[in-house]
Amino acid sequence: xxxxxxxxxxxxxxxxxxxxxxxxxxxxxxxxxxxxxxxxxxxxxxxxxxxxxxxxxxxxxxxxxxxxxxxxxxxxxxxxxxxxxxxxxxxxxxxxxxxxxxxxxxxxxxxxxxxxxxxxxxxxxxxxxxxxxxxxxxxxxxxxxxxxxxxxxxxxxxxxxxxxxxxxxxxxxxxxxxxxxxxxxxxxxxxxxxxxxxxxxxxxxxxxxxxxxxxxxxxxxxxxxxxxxxxxxxxxxxxxxxxxxxxxxxxxxxxxxxxxxxxxxxxxxxxxxxxxxxxxxxxxxxxxxxxxxxxxxxxxxxxxxxxxxxxxxxxxxxxxxxxxxxxxxxxxxxxxxxxxxxxxxxxxxxxxxxxxxxxxxxxxxxxxxxxxxxxxxxxxxxxxxxxxxxxxxxxxxxxxxxxxxxxxxxxxxxxxxxxxxxxxxxxxxxxxxxxxxxxxxxxxxxxxxxxxxxxxxxxxxxxxxxxxxxxxxxxxxxxxxxxxxxxxxxxxxxxxxxxxxxxxxxxxxxxxxxxxxxxxxxxxxxxxxxxxxxxxxxxxxxxxxxxxxxxxxxxxxxxxxxxxxxxxxxxxxxxxxxxxxxxxxxxxxxxxxxxxxxxxxxxxxxxxxxxxxxxxxxxxxxxxxxxxxxxxxxxxxxxxxxxxxxxxxxxxxxxxxxxxxxxxxxxxxxxxxxxxxxxxxxxxxxxxxxxxxxxxxxxxxxxxxxxxxxxxxxxxxxxxxxxxxxxxxxxxxxxxxxxxxxxxxxxxxxxxxxxxxxxxxxxxxxxxxxxxxxxxxxxxxxxxxxxxxxxxxxxxxxxxxxxxxxxxxxxxxxxxxxxxxxxxxxxxxxxxxxxxxxxxxxxxxxxxxxxxxxxxxxxxxxxxxxxxxxxxx
RNA sequence: GCCCGGAUGGCGGAAUAGGCAGACGCAGCGGACUUAAAAUCCGCAGAUCGCAAGGUCGUGGGGGUUCAAGUCCCCCUCCGGGCACCA
Numbered sequence: 001x002x003x004x005x006x007x008x009x010x011x012x013x014x015x016x017x018x019x020x021x022x023x024x025x026x027x028x029x030x031x032x033x034x035x036x037x038x039x040x041x042x043x044x045x046x047x048x049x050x051x052x053x054x055x056x057x058x059x060x061x062x063x064x065x066x067x068x069x070x071x072x073x074x075x076x077x078x079x080x081x082x083x084x085x086x087x088x089x090x091x092x093x094x095x096x097x098x099x100x101x102x103x104x105x106x107x108x109x110x111x112x113x114x115x116x117x118x119x120x121x122x123x124x125x126x127x128x129x130x131x132x133x134x135x136x137x138x139x140x141x142x143x144x145x146x147x148x149x150x151x152x153x154x155x156x157x158x159x160x161x162x163x164x165x166x167x168x169x170x171x172x173x174x175x176x177x178x179x180x181x182x183x184x185x186x187x188x189x190x191x192x193x194x195x196x197x198x199x200x201x202x203x204x205x206x207x208x209x210x211x212x213x214x215x216x217x218x219x220x221x222x223x224x225x226x227x228x229x230x231x232x233x234x235x236x237x238x239x240x241x242x243x244x245x246x247x248x249x250x251x252x253x254x255x256x257x258x259x260x261x262x263x264x265x266x267x268x269x270x271x272x273x274x275x276x277x278x279x280x281x282x283x284x285x286x287x288x289x290x291x292x293x294x295x296x297x298x299x300x301x302x303x304x305x306x307x308x309x310x311x312x313x314x315x316x317x318x319x320x321x322x323x324x325x326x327x328x329x330x331x332x333x334x335x336x337x338x339x340x341x342x343x344x345x346x347x348x349x350x351x352x353x354x355x356x357x358x359x360x361x362x363x364x365x366x367x368x369x370x371x372x373x374x375x376x377x378x379x380x381x382x383x384x385x386x387x388x389x390x391x392x393x394x395x396x397x398x399x400x401x402x403x404x405x406x407x408x409x410x411x412x413x414x415x416x417x418x419x420x421x422x423x424x425x426x427x428x429x430x431x432x433x434x435x436x437x438x439x440x441x442x443x444x445x446x447x448x449x450x451x452x453x454x455x456x457x458x459x460x461x462x463x464x465x466x467x468x469x470x471x472x473x474x475x476x477x478x479x480x481x482x483x484x485x486x487x488x489x490x491x492x493x494x495x496x497x498x499x500x501x502x503x504x505x506x507x508x509x510x511x512x513x514x515x516x517x518x519x520x521x522x523x524x525x526x527x528x529x530x531x532x533x534x535x536x537x538x539x540x541x542x543x544x545x546x547x548x549x550x551x552x553x554x555x556x557x558x559x560x561x562x563x564x565x566x567x568x569x570x571x572x573x574x575x576x577x578x579x580x581x582x583x584x585x586x587x588x589x590x591x592x593x594x595x596x597x598x599x600x601x602x603x604x605x606x607x608x609x610x611x612x613x614x615x616x617x618x619x620x621x622x623x624x625x626x627x628x629x630x631x632x633x634x635x636x637x638x639x640x641x642x643x644x645x646x647x648x649x650x651x652x653x654x655x656x657x658x659x660x661x662x663x664x665x666x667x668x669x670x671x672x673x674x675x676x677x678x679x680x681x682x683x684x685x686x687x688x689x690x691x692x693x694x695x696x697x698x699x700x701x702x703x704x705x706x707x708x709x710x711x712x713x714x715x716x717x718x719x720x721x722x723x724x725x726x727x728x729x730x731x732x733x734x735x736x737x738x739x740x741x742x743x744x745x746x747x748x749x750x751x752x753x754x755x756x757x758x759x760x761x762x763x764x765x766x767x768x769x770x771x772x773x774x775x776x777x778x779x780x781x782x783x784x785x786x787x788x789x790x791x792x793x794x795x796x797x798x799x800x801x802x803x804x805x806x807x808x809x810x811x812x813x814x815x816x817x818x819x820x821x822x823x824x825x826x827x828x829x830x831x832x833x834x835x836x837x838x839x840x841x842x843x844x845x846x847x848x849x850x851x852x853x854x855x856x857x858x859x860x861x862x863x864x865x866x867x868x869x870x871x872x873x
Numbered sequence: 874g875c876c877c878g879g880a881u882g883g884c885g886g887a888a889u890a891g892g893c894a895g896a897c898g899c900a901g902c903g904g905a906c907u908u909a910a911a912a913u914c915c916g917c918a919g920a921u922c923g924c925a926a927g928g929u930c931g932u933g934g935g936g937g938u939u940c941a942a943g944u945c946c947c948c949c950u951c952c953g954g955g956c957a958c959c960a
Contacts, residue, residue, distance in 0.1 A: 018912095232877055232955080239876080239956055246960080286960060299960090342958080367958045377960045385874095386958055462959055586955085656898075657885060662878095663953085665885065669899050677898080679913095724889080734887065737897035744897090816893040821941050823893055861940050867892050871940050 019682035021646025021675075025780045029129060038796070039134040041090040044569040051087035052570050053079045054549055054612070056581030056589070057094045057141070061101065062120035064127045066621040066628060066654070066666060067582065069638050073651040074618055074660050074732070075580045076133050077776035081726050083134075084772065084800040090570055091134055092552040094141030095121050098149070098475045098541045100178055100194065103506055103513075113474045114502065117144055127638065131647045132779045134796070139555040143544035144474070148551065150497030151561040152543050153479040155596075157490050158603055160480075164211045167488065171371075172467060174203040180471045181205060183540060186588065202329055208478055208537070209465040212595045216241055216461040218609075219594055228614030230661075233586040240587050242462025246287035247446045248374065249455040251298055251351035253280055253306070254359060282306055282351055282362070285373030285460055288383065289449070290441035293430040294401035295378040296391065298351050298362045299344065301370035302328065306362075310347045320345045324366050342367050342390045353378075354454040355445070356431060365390065373460050381419065388419035401429045402438060466592065468540040473506050473513035475538030483525035483532040492526050498534070512536040545589055546596035549576060549611065567606050574613035583617035590615070616730070619663040621654075628666075636666050648778035649675040655732040655777060677740055678781055681774070684747050685785045688763055691753075693790045695764030707752045708762045711745065715766055716808035718742045719801045722773055732777070739773055746770070764789075769801045817842040818869040819851040827868075835862045842868040 032038055042048065055075040058068055079091040095117075102113035109116070121142065128135065141148060159165035173182040175192035186193045187200050212219075220241045223234045282298060300307050302324045311318035324343060331340045344365040351360050360378075367386055368377055381391030381398040391398055402425040404416055416422075423438040433441045449455025469478065477498040479491035491498055501520050506513045514520050514536035525532035547561070553570045554562035575597070581589075597611045620627055623634040641650040653671040658664040685692075704712065721738045725731050746766060752758060767789060775782040775795055786795045810831055815838060817825045825847040829838060839862050842848055852872050859871035 235877065236955060242959060244959075284960085288960075340958080365958095367960095369959065372959045379960090384960070386960075389958090460959080583954085659886085662886095667885065667899070670885070673898050676913095683913095729889070731887090731889085733885090734889095734897080737887075740897055814893080818892085818941075826893065859940060861892095863892065867941085869892080869940050 017683070017686065019675075019679035019781075021648060021678070021780065022643075024784045025130075025132070025646055025648070028780050028783050029132065031783075032132075033129060036138065038794075039091060039136050040138055041136055042088045044088075046088050048086055048088040050090065050570060050572070050577075051082045052090045052576045053082065053578045054090075054092070054552075054576050054580065056579075056585065057096045057545065057548060058124065059099060059101070060095045060097055060117055060120040060124055062123050064124055064131075064638050066636055066638060069131065069651060070621055070654040070660070070664065071580060071582070071618055072128070072131065072133050073654045073777075074616070074730075075578075076131075076651070076779075077655065077732060078578060078580075078726070078730075079134050080776040080779065080796065081800065083796045084775070084798060086799070090139075090552065091136060092139040092141070092549075092555075093128065093133070093135040093137070094139075094548055094552065095124075095143060096541065096545050096548075097121065097142050097144035098538075098544055100180075100472060100474065102144075102474045103472065106506055112502065113506075114144065117474075118142075130642060131638070131651060134779075139552045141548050141551045141555055143541070143548060146497045146499055147556075147558065148548075149476040149500075149544070151547075151551070152476040152539055153491070153496050153498055154493065154561065155543075155547070155599075156479055156539070157493060157496075159210060159599065160490055164214060164599065165208060166211065167206060167208050169204060169206050170209075170467070171202050172205050172207055173200040174205075175200055178472070181207065181467060181469060183467050183542070183588075205469075207467045207469040208480075208535075209467050210595075212466045212592075213461060213463055215595050215598045216243065216463050217459075218598060219463070219591065222594070222610055226610060226613075226615070229612075230583075230615065230617055233583065233590065233615060233617065236586045237591055240463060240591065243459060244287050244461075245457070245459050246285055246373075247289045247442075247449065247455055248283050248285055248458045249289065249292065249354065249378070249449055250281045250283050251353065251360070251378070253282060253362070254350045254352055280306075282376050283374045284376045284378045285458060286378055288380065288438075288442075289445045289455075290427060290430075290433075290436075290438045291380040291383045291401055292353065292355050292378060292445065293427075293433075294380040294382050294399045295353055295358075295360060296381060296397040296399055297360050297379040299365040299368045299377050299379050299387075299390070300347075300362065301368040301375040302364050302366060303370040304364075304368075304375045306376075307347070307364050310349060310362075314348070317345065317347060321364055324364065328366050340366060342386070342393060344390060344394055354449070354452070361396075363394075371464070372462065383419055383421050385419045385421065399429065402427055405437075466540075466595070468543060469537040470540055471512040472538055473500075473504060475541060476500075476543065477514065477520075478535045478537055478539055480535040481523055481525060481532040482535070483528060483530060485530055486525055486527040486532075489525055489527055489532065495526070500538075512538075514538070542588060542592045546592045547600065549579075549593075550600070550606070561605070564605055571606060571608045571611075573608060575608045575610050576612040576614075578614045578616065579612035580616045580618065582620070586617070616661070618660050619658065621664050621666055623666045625665070636668070641668075641671060645671050645675040646678075646780070648780045649678055652678075652736060652777045656736045657733065659729075659731045659733055661730075677743070678778060680747060681743055681770070682781065682785070684743065684750070685767060685770075685788070687750070688753060688767065689785075689788055691760045692763040692767040693788075695760030695762070696768075696790065698761035698764070700761050700765060701759055704762070705757045705759075707749055707757045708759065711749055711758065711766055712762060712807045713810065714742055714745045715769055716804050718773065719769065719803045720808060723800070723803055726776075736777060739770070739777075742770065742773075771795070772798060772801050813865065815842075815865075816867045817845060817848055818867060819848065819872060821869060824848050824851045831865075833864065835864055838862050838864060838868050842870070 053075055055071050079089050082089050097117050102117045105111060105116045106113045143149060156165055173187045175182050175195060175198055177192060177195040177198040182192060182200060192198045192200055220238065220243050223237055226234060284298065302321050307321060311321055324345065342365065344363040347362045347364060349362040351362050353360055368375065379387040379390065381387045381396060382400045383402060402420065404422065404425055425438050427433050427436050427441050433445060436444060446455065446457045477500055479496060479498045481489045481491060483489050501517050504513060504517055521534050521536060523532045523534045550562050550567050554566040557563055593611045598609065600606050601609060622628065623636060626632050626634060628635045638650060649671055653674045656674060657670055718738045722735045725735050749758065753763065771782050771785050783795055812828050813831050814826045814828050816823055817827055825845045827841045827845055829841055839860060852870060855872040857870055858873050861869040
């Protein structure tokens with residue numbers, strides 16, 4: 001120490017010796033914030049292969065939660081890795097900024113929705129920056145701004161032109177809490193998806209629909225192409241689309257006087273007037289036309305038009321049907337529809353089975369759905385579980401028309417246990433179709449029906465058209481006008497956007513808030529120049545999120561939603577390279593996005609058939625075994641974690657605590673553990689830094705000391721593990737564990753390093769590669785160490801470490817030796833030892849000898865490189 | 874009811890192609906440093922019997938295949954999720 005007292009301190013005395021993320025992280029964040037191009041995607045001309053990694057855009061609630069942190073930590077690790085692998089990476093972020101919470105906040109705090117939303121966005125953008133996420137903010141998309149939502153309107157006009165958007169009155173799901181309509185997809189267990197306690201009501205309203213069913217077949221078929229999607233999501237979508245092949249068959253309704261009342265199982269109530277009319281026909285949809293000879297009644301949905309016709313002439317029936325409808329309605333609202341007891345009412349009418357001219361009683365049944373198939377079914381009690389239950393209750397005839405194939409039937413010729421529904425069966429009692437197999441009969445009977453003109457084959461879907469009208473303020477105005485003279489008139493493209501008025505009172509309840517803004521409602525008809533009324537409903541916010549990821553490719557375009565060439569570059573043939581988000585969007589967002597992509601392809605905007613080639617659904621973040629929620633009081637705030645442990649430790653823990661596809665239990669002690677690990681890295685790196693830095697530019701020694709060899713071997717084994725995981729299964733938890741092992745080995749070797757048995761060039765290789773491996777998971781600490789190492793290349797542009805198989809190779813291996821399958825010894829042999837050497841070494845082992853003493857060796861299994869097992873008796 | 878997941882130490886989890894179960898971390902215990910504590914470092918750590926050497930048992934339960942099973946096959950239990958009268 002200098003005796004002069006005021007001599008200058010050594011250069012690095014201000015260098016903190018303790019890992020202090022609270023100092024390191026904000027310093028680097030400031031550096032990064034000052035470089036707007038840092039994470040910018042390059043132009044297609046850069047010549048690098050492209051990689052589009054996308055995380056689902058959040059709703060700007062104002063607060064990131066741990067689920068977001070996990071989602072973005074996964075995406076960020078991937079993006080950083082791909083950058084280092086030499087890809088031109090597109091990694092954007094945006095805001096799903098329309099929606100009800102902004103309106104509720106406006107009511108509560110008297111803040112305009114736009115202001116509230118934009119300030120939330122600013123807050124969340126700050127949180128994301130603090131986490132060190134590598135987003136290209138120049139491409140930010142905010143869906144509530146006219147620059148974005150005008151293109152929703154533009155798409156709507158294109159859809160309308162093509163007949164893909166239409167208006168109809170329909171029974172809709174109404175959430176009294178939201179005071180708006182919900183799509184089928186937004187009804188969960190009979191309740192609103194946002195208000196899990198609020199039962200959805202049924203209302204009749206005029207609504208705008210998008211013809212998603214036009215793409216039903218393709219949406220289903222292309223699921224097979226999505227091999228990079230979780231099978232679970234594909235299955236959920238398949239079920240949701242619900243394609244089934246079957247046939248339509250017409251049954252003629254007969255005049256009542258053809259039968260004597262005595263034939264009818266229930267008292268006929270038909271009045272005289274009905275006798276004069278020819279009531280027409282009822283078309284049923286069935287997937288089991290092969291069982292049609294077993295039909296013993298027809299069942300109609302209570303809302304079926306024919307039922308109304310019957311009721312018009314029969315007030316008793318009318319009242320009974322009304323009761324049925326009421327029951328159904330209340331059951332549906334309580335989500336008890338599926339468990340409702342089957343109730344039927346005989347209408348007094350009959351219909352003729354066109355295959356055998358049998359007369360079947362027509363019933364109204366509460367288990368028949370109007371909006372699936374034709375709203376009418378033929379009832380085959382013997383071969384359908386529901387029909388069987390119904391027939392038992394009402395004592396209807398049960399006719400068996402299929403039997404198990406003899407060869408496979410345990411009870412030959414015996415009657416099958418009813419209801420018997422197996423398709424691998426043979427027909428009986430079915431006229432000319434007897435002895436056919438079910439599938440053969442289905443083909444033959446459908447062909448016969450078509451030939452005779454009373455039926456045809458038919459494919460039916462469960463998927464419905466997408467109702468997008470919402471009676472809310474904070475959404476995209478639907479660009480339509482209603483004119484007394486010209487009816488429904490689209491807003492001309494040149495007049496877009498239809499701007500959402502800014503100053504509006506949304507405190508009143510009921511109806512669309514926009515309908516109370518005269519300046520908005522009153523418009524001029526573009527056709528006749530007369531007065532017109534504007535549509536006051538806004539679009540479902542799922543419209544916004546159906547195509548936002550295309551906007552990222554050309555986010556500032558003011559003359560089109562995006563440039564086709566830009567989209568073609570980033571989407572390529574197969575779409576987004578990796579999409580990451582929560583499984584809760586498996587149906588809603590992901591099916592709408594697929595529909596929108598196909599629609600845009602048909603508009604000629606894009607070439608790809610699917611939005612995303614690979615999809616990853618991360619697990620939930622839970623705490624104490626339950627999903628984090630305010631009501632449970634188990635919410636962990638990312639801000640708190642960052643304040644206490646830093647962003648690196650917080651994100652790294654989110655990746656370490658569980659494989660990313662599984663649920664993750666948040667334990668704060670675990671974050672502390674990660675923080676301790678980062679401290680160890682920091683301390684190790686600092687203590688060896690001067691020597692590591694001086695090793696730059698030196699070739700590795702031609703011959704390595706044992707310690708050097710050991711360290712380089714571990715290093716390259718780690719590189720291999722982590723590289724493989726990024727390519728494959730994304731088990732970042734084991735990647736991080738591997739880095740911990742490497743660091744443990746490096747620290748354990750410190751005495752030897754200090755003693756000089758590790759040369760600077762080797763230290764340099766170890767430190768440099770350690771930083772590179774750490775970078776996707778802990779960008780702040782990596783940046784700090786990278787700069788301390790004296791590197792000048794931006795870390796993100798440095799190459800991912802190259803794996804060297806020769807350095808990673810072990811020269812000896814421990815081989816377990818078992819006796820009768822039980823481990824008795826582990827022998828150390830040169831790698832690649834032949835079978836004979838393994839056998840003799842194993843037998844020579846003392847412990848093995850003891851275990852086999854006095855016994856006869858009956859078999860010796862030697863698996864080179866794996867184990868030796870001696871079977872003794 | 875149907876369709877997917879899942880079940881491994883006190884806890885989170887590892888074991889990628891049937892071959893040493895419990896990597897890595899958390900919590901715990903013992904020790905070092907300290908006047909003391911925190912921090913840090915070193916060590917122990919599935920259960921059980923044993924002073925020890927060592928033995929026995931052990932991946933939700935039961936059966937099976939195999940020299941060898943957390944891993945494959947059959948049956949069952951429990952937990953989570955999705956769908957649910959879709960004709």
